[in-house]
Amino acid sequence: MTEQLPEYFQPLNREDRFSFSCHPGVACFTECCRQLDLALTPYDVLRLKNALQMESGSFLEQYVIVEWDERIIFPQCYLTMIDDGRESCVFISPQGCTVYPDRPGACRTYPLGRGTERGKDGRIEERFVLLREPHCHGFEEREAQSPSEYFNSQGLEEYHRFNDALISILHHDRIREGYRPTQKELDNYLLALYNLDTFRREMADGRITLDRPLRPDELQALAGDDEKLLLLGITWLLQELFNHDCR
Numbered sequence: 001m002t003e004q005l006p007e008y009f010q011p012l013n014r015e016d017r018f019s020f021s022c023h024p025g026v027a028c029f030t031e032c033c034r035q036l037d038l039a040l041t042p043y044d045v046l047r048l049k050n051a052l053q054m055e056s057g058s059f060l061e062q063y064v065i066v067e068w069d070e071r072i073i074f075p076q077c078y079l080t081m082i083d084d085g086r087e088s089c090v091f092i093s094p095q096g097c098t099v100y101p102d103r104p105g106a107c108r109t110y111p112l113g114r115g116t117e118r119g120k121d122g123r124i125e126e127r128f129v130l131l132r133e134p135h136c137h138g139f140e141e142r143e144a145q146s147p148s149e150y151f152n153s154q155g156l157e158e159y160h161r162f163n164d165a166l167i168s169i170l171h172h173d174r175i176r177e178g179y180r181p182t183q184k185e186l187d188n189y190l191l192a193l194y195n196l197d198t199f200r201r202e203m204a205d206g207r208i209t210l211d212r213p214l215r216p217d218e219l220q221a222l223a224g225d226d227e228k229l230l231l232l233g234i235t236w237l238l239q240e241l242f243n244h245d246c247r
Contacts, residue, residue: 005129012112012128014148020111021141028137030096032110033089038079040064042193042233043162044104045077046226049196051102056197063090066190073175074189079104105159111136112147116164118171124164162227165234166193174242181241188240192233196226199233210236212247 005011012018022029040048049059060066060077067076081087091099097107115127128147132139145153151160172179181189192199202208204222214222218235221228238244 008132008134009113010130010132012130012147014126014128015146016128017144017146018130018139019142019144020138020150021143022138024096026137026141028135030092030094031135032133033092033097033107034086036081036087036089038081038089038104038106040077040079040104041159041163042166042196042230043159044106045194046162046196046230047102048099048104050226051099056195060195064194068186073179073181074170075186077190077194105156105163108154108156108159109151111138112150114147114151114160116167118167124167162230165231169234169237169241172238172242179242185241189237192237193230196229196233200229203232203236208236210246211239 022032045056045059045064048063049056052059054062063080065078065080067078069076080090082090089097091097091103097103111131111133113129113131115129117125119125151157191202199208200222210218214232217228218232221232235246239246
């Protein structure tokens with residue numbers, strides 16, 4: 001596995017320990033917030049647009065770049081960067097992150113990486129790597145922890161819960177069989193996962209539907225619960241993309 005990893009990447013087990021801490025006193029503070037491609041998951045967008053009190057459509061228009069690449073199955077969403085010669089994050093300031101309580105999962109996870117897949121028994125299998133970039137002085141700090149402890153300290157439980165729910169789409173059996181979405185299906189993917197406020201209106205108005213009555217928790221989603229709405233969006237996409245029986 002080590003030979004397959006890029007430079008500076010080190011494989012870790014869940015309980016392996018590493019020393020790292022990031023705070024304003026570290027010499028490289030906020031350097032990791034520059035010159036990066038920051039992919040946003042649907043839950044990242046949910047948290048950020050609510051923290052900024054924005055409609056999802058406005059947030060996408062102002063802060064998100066959608067990348068359409070034929071080499072990947074579904075579009076990727078990236079946070080826009082400031083044109084300051086350093087490609088700095090739009091939410092960074094000299095004092096640090098201005099959206100810190102709702103910062104994206106990738107920011108919370110750094111310097112770790114977490115990969116997931118669904119095992120044969122249906123359970124989520126995890127893989128971890130440690131990214132030791134030469135510029136990072138956080139590794140000189142004495143605070144030691146395991147990946148599990150670090151994830152807990154960074155508030156990643158909810159991020160993992162919603163990101164792992166996407167595996168049912170991203171790792172669907174039909175993809176391995178050669179499935180490729182149409183343009184309409186790609187548009188539906190962005191609608192249901194990233195443009196939640198528009199998705200809610202479309203479903204509440206009956207322009208898009210499930211092939212069954214909505215359950216009580218799904219009615220709560222239409223009433224304003226964005227987390228439940230994201231799960232409803234995943235259910236609807238399974239129906240629309242893969243003819244999945246959602247009953």
